Amino acid sequence: MKISIFGLGYVGAVSLACLARDGHEVIGVDIDQTKLDLIRDGKTPVVEEGMVDLMQSVVASGRVSVTTDAVHAVLNSDISLVCVGTPSAANGSQDQGAVLRLADSMGQAIRGKTTPHVVVFRSTLVPGTVEDVLRPIIEAGSGKKDGEGFHLCFQPEFLREGSSIRDYDKPPFTVVGANHSYPIERLKELFGHLPCKFLQTSVRSAEMMKYCCNNFHALKITFANETARLCEALGVNPFEVMDLVCQDTQLNISRAYLMPGFAFGGSCLPKDLRATTYLAKKHDVEIPMLAGIMPSNRNHVDLAIERILATGKRKVGFIGLSFKTGTDDLRESPLVTLAEQLIGKGVHLSVYDPEVHLSRLLGANKSFIERHVPHIGELLNADVEEVIKTSEVLVLGLSTPSIQDALATHVRDDQYVLDLVGIKSKASIQGRVQGLCW
Template sequence: MNISFFGLGYVGCVGMGCLAQNGHKVIGVDISPEKIKNINEGIPTIVEVGIGEIIKEQHLQGRISATHDYMEAVKESDISFVCVGTPSTNKGHLDLSYIYQTAKEIGEALKEKNGFHVIVIRSTVFPGTNKKVSEIIEGISGKTRNVHFAVVSNPEFLREGTAVKDYMNPPLTVIGTDCEKARDIMTELYAPLAAPLEIVPIEVAEMIKYVNNSYHALKVVFANEIGRICKSCGIDSHEVMRIFCMDKQLNISPYYFKPGFAYGGSCLPKDLKALKTMAHDLYVEAPVLNAIENSNQYHIENTIEWIQTIGYKKIGVLGLSFKAGTDDMRNSPIINVIETLHGKGYEIKIYDKNVSLARLIGKNKSVITEKLPHLNSMLQDDMESLVKWAEIIIIANSDEAFKAIKIRKGQTVIDLVRIKELEGENGYKGICW
């Protein structure tokens, strides 16, 4: 394929070199005469392991060149990668002026060009930027989005120092598009890479890089807080984290990464509190650890406020234990919701097949005594009767039986766990989706 790259910085230089190495003819565009000169002499615009040899070789093969003439670059290519900078403003927003300027230039070039053209946003941008770029190009070119051109979001996952290796061996490739023709072109372009190709809604592709990098920042800070605590105890923090990372079922896995309701149970709250206390006693500052419980509590309070805005007073709760398949109610977050709403005068009925007053002993019994002394009158044995009675149904755990409930007209279902069988029904509301 013939490909143009707008922006010859880190992402652009690595991208054009690697695509040329895969056999494509690539032309770069930049406002810097020095960068253009470097590329046209077979010299990379950045210092990065392996890229010097690639740019030199591909220049000798005649697959790489650069120009300041964006009209020529678009005219001579089928795909244009947008890799220009998106620096932060003083208030933390992104300066997207380079993105929009590039969109204008591509729009001007497409006005004079026939044939379908794909514009690939490789830069890190806010959700909604793809739509704005499409509008700019449509307005200037007079062409129609997804007919004459398509704008695709394709975030990069490159680390400085290993960028060439990361490009050639990515964990996955993300393509955000709603255009079938663009999807097929991008699928062919990335076919040589032995990695899963995820075709997703455009906004998902625009959002994922922010999630990735914020989580990477969180991991660094979390590991450093654990390191400070371990050091104060004379414990090898690297050995602790090595063992932590060996668990691929829970620790390094998708298990807990599902937006939903607050955490609860006997272990997470207790052990988090213990680690925070340990840090406090050792005079070790751990602001991330200290913020976890506050964020969890905010999620519960936000849920209560959300329920109150609906306006109904008859609430049926499906699931009382903190997890389906257990009767453990210790620190079950739904109990805080029930307790608060009951205190505000809401009429509440509860169904949980695993919770029985006759079997409530130990800590579970104290939960009822302290938190929900009126539980006896709230608990119901018949799920169908509760569902028919309730104006609001709150689904609080993922019991299989809850997939089959019938939502009647005028009824609101608040799903805290995401039961996909109910999505799309009238009155259905997901807590985080």
């Protein structure tokens, strides 16, 4: 394929070398003449394992050329990969200067093309940039429509500096955000042979997931480092601890606990986080990330309170009260906190939870609920149908097949359902179903 690559930094230079190695004809474009001169001479503009030899051989093959002329590059290629830098501005926002200027030149270049051109944004871009910012610029410049005269898509780049050629050849996956099949098929021709999944999604999800991946990496590093700081103070070997933590691939290094939903609670996580934070304080160890978890969890409960009060309704029915499905443990259940707050605001509550029976509650569980919602007995109702029918707003804190059936059968058009669990059967419910933040 004939490919133009805009921006010959770490991402662009490695992509240029690997694509040329794979037999494609590649035109490299940059505004930095020094980088172009280096490549023209068969040298690498970035220090990366394997790049010296690879660049020398692909330039010698005659499949690589370089230019500062964006129009020439677009006219002489079928597909453009945009890899220009998107650094931080002074206020922390993304500096999109380079990509905005490039979109403008790209639009002008596409105006003169007779064949459909594919533009693949590979630079990391804040969600919404491709569709709301870059597309209008390219459409105005080219006088053509996305999906007709040209095709825009977003393909996040996952390579890591230092191992970028190896990462290029073995990425975790290929993700493409696109609205049409044409660019997907072209990208399959370029990357479909790689030993990984090829996933298609919306442009916005592809933009956002790149941020999520980097945030998750940063979160993991900080987790290990905060743990190490605390371990040192306690005379514990942090390498041993983190090695053990990582050996649990069921609950720790897994998909577990990574679905959006309601706040966490229960008899373990809050108390153990509190104890950890206290321990750190006692030893003068700063752990701002771990210490920030409980306040963030509370923000999630506050959001639910806001959403319920915003309906202006005063008769609220809870489906679920315990901290998770399948247990009657009410200790530190975020739904109990929610109930407590709503009662304080004068909301009339009724509660259905198939596992919670007042007469069977014992010990710490019983004393917890008696302390937080003293007249819980008057609120509990074993009849889900009655709770649904007598409420203006339903708060869905658990979702079992029988609850889904009851909701599908009894919820009316005039009722609100605040979904805290991400129900799959939303379409079968008559009322106005609103996810907590989805």
